[in-house]
Amino acid sequence: MTKLNSLAISDNGFIFKPSTGESFTTNDMGLFIINLLKEGKSSDTIISAITDEFEVDAITAERDLYDYLDFLRAEKMID
Amino acid sequence: MNEKKLTIAITGLNNIDSPGPGVPVIRGIKDSGMNVRIIGLAYENLEPGIYMPGLVDKTYLMPFPSAGSKVFLERLEYIHEKEQLDIIIPNFDAELFLFIKYAPELLKMGIHTFLPTLEQFEERHKDNLPKFAKKYNVTVPKSKAVLTSNELADLPKEIAYPYYIKGKFYEAYKVDNYNQAVFYFNKLSSKWGLPVVVQQEIKGSEVNVIALGDGEGNTVAAVAMRKQYITDKGKAWGGITLNDEVLLEVTHRIIKETKWRGAMELEMIKTEDGEYHLIEINPRIPAWVYLAVGAGQNIPEMICQLAMGKKVKPVNNYEYGKMFIRYSWDLIGDIADFEKIIMSGEL
Numbered sequence: 099m100t101k102l103n104s105l106a107i108s109d110n111g112f113i114f115k116p117s118t119g120e121s122f123t124t125n126d127m128g129l130f131i132i133n134l135l136k137e138g139k140s141s142d143t144i145i146s147a148i149t150d151e152f153e154v155d156a157i158t159a160e161r162d163l164y165d166y167l168d169f170l171r172a173e174k175m176i177d
Numbered sequence: 178m179n180e181k182k183l184t185i186a187i188t189g190l191n192n193i194d195s196p197g198p199g200v201p202v203i204r205g206i207k208d209s210g211m212n213v214r215i216i217g218l219a220y221e222n223l224e225p226g227i228y229m230p231g232l233v234d235k236t237y238l239m240p241f242p243s244a245g246s247k248v249f250l251e252r253l254e255y256i257h258e259k260e261q262l263d264i265i266i267p268n269f270d271a272e273l274f275l276f277i278k279y280a281p282e283l284l285k286m287g288i289h290t291f292l293p294t295l296e297q298f299e300e301r302h303k304d305n306l307p308k309f310a311k312k313y314n315v316t317v318p319k320s321k322a323v324l325t326s327n328e329l330a331d332l333p334k335e336i337a338y339p340y341y342i343k344g345k346f347y348e349a350y351k352v353d354n355y356n357q358a359v360f361y362f363n364k365l366s367s368k369w370g371l372p373v374v375v376q377q378e379i380k381g382s383e384v385n386v387i388a389l390g391d392g393e394g395n396t397v398a399a400v401a402m403r404k405q406y407i408t409d410k411g412k413a414w415g416g417i418t419l420n421d422e423v424l425l426e427v428t429h430r431i432i433k434e435t436k437w438r439g440a441m442e443l444e445m446i447k448t449e450d451g452e453y454h455l456i457e458i459n460p461r462i463p464a465w466v467y468l469a470v471g472a473g474q475n476i477p478e479m480i481c482q483l484a485m486g487k488k489v490k491p492v493n494n495y496e497y498g499k500m501f502i503r504y505s506w507d508l509i510g511d512i513a514d515f516e517k518i519i520m521s522g523e524l
Binding site: 104106114116117118119 | 418
């Protein structure tokens, strides 16, 4: 099981990490990104999906995605 | 067919800010649906478990273990004569030595226990932890057993400030300088005796495991937990079950290699790099045992079965993300109950 798939993620953005007992909250965009990552989507696909779903341009979507990936990496939720 | 009623005596009814495990052990036994009569054994006349409605059927005051084995055994004989005890579950570090040492005598009387052997009990003492680590290949922080406060001025270089200073049985304080270290050395040695142990600080999060070994190397139960809320006494006031495979693997290995018999609590620090450092092994049920019950492993029930010579099938799964939150609650008692426990030592 990948690290991301081991997380318990609620629809309201509450994330529980069973390996450490830590919990996090995320906003709609974070939740959207996590769900696409779990589906194995590529960065380009996710950026495009963000621009479709949220009212942001591709540059902002790219920055948001990479900021979020940095956060997930720092919290050891992805490799 | 009705199961034979078991009379089970339990210590550690001190459900205070540094709680004993007695009350949650009783809750676990009662949740199991076993046919039981619960006898509370208390050392202080204000241990809350004595007065909690519906918890114990009867309580007896016990002499402190420091009063000596003769007085201790005589009191148990008296209680046994009255109650025909089947099982005793001791829950205090300070009384364990006596219960382990006299387990054969208790068994002759018909009282069953399920405790570590004396060798297992001694081997994991805080002051023996470095030897234990070497023998069983586990990582531990650098530590030293200290017999005089003068030794605090000449500690191994790894034990730099801040470090922990720990009592023989209970209590640990983080110290930042020599004066603090001497102060706590005096406090801990007068309360719990010698040696006092000083231990290198390892940075990371504290994770714990409650486990039960069958004495043949099998782990019958094991639940991992992280403290979420810690009091100024270092006690968990909230915790959550974890799915930490490495932690459980270490637990299984220690139980297998030591052939641990009975309950234990492993206290470990997990560093940022994912390394695990064993800081303490408690040879008994911890006060947070009811979390394990809530997560699907009724360890108090399993101890009763093992004590009565039954085989218990190991349980390998439990629910992750189960939480406990401790709370305080003011019971209203009656002076007549207080009078009974003081005047007759029974309630």
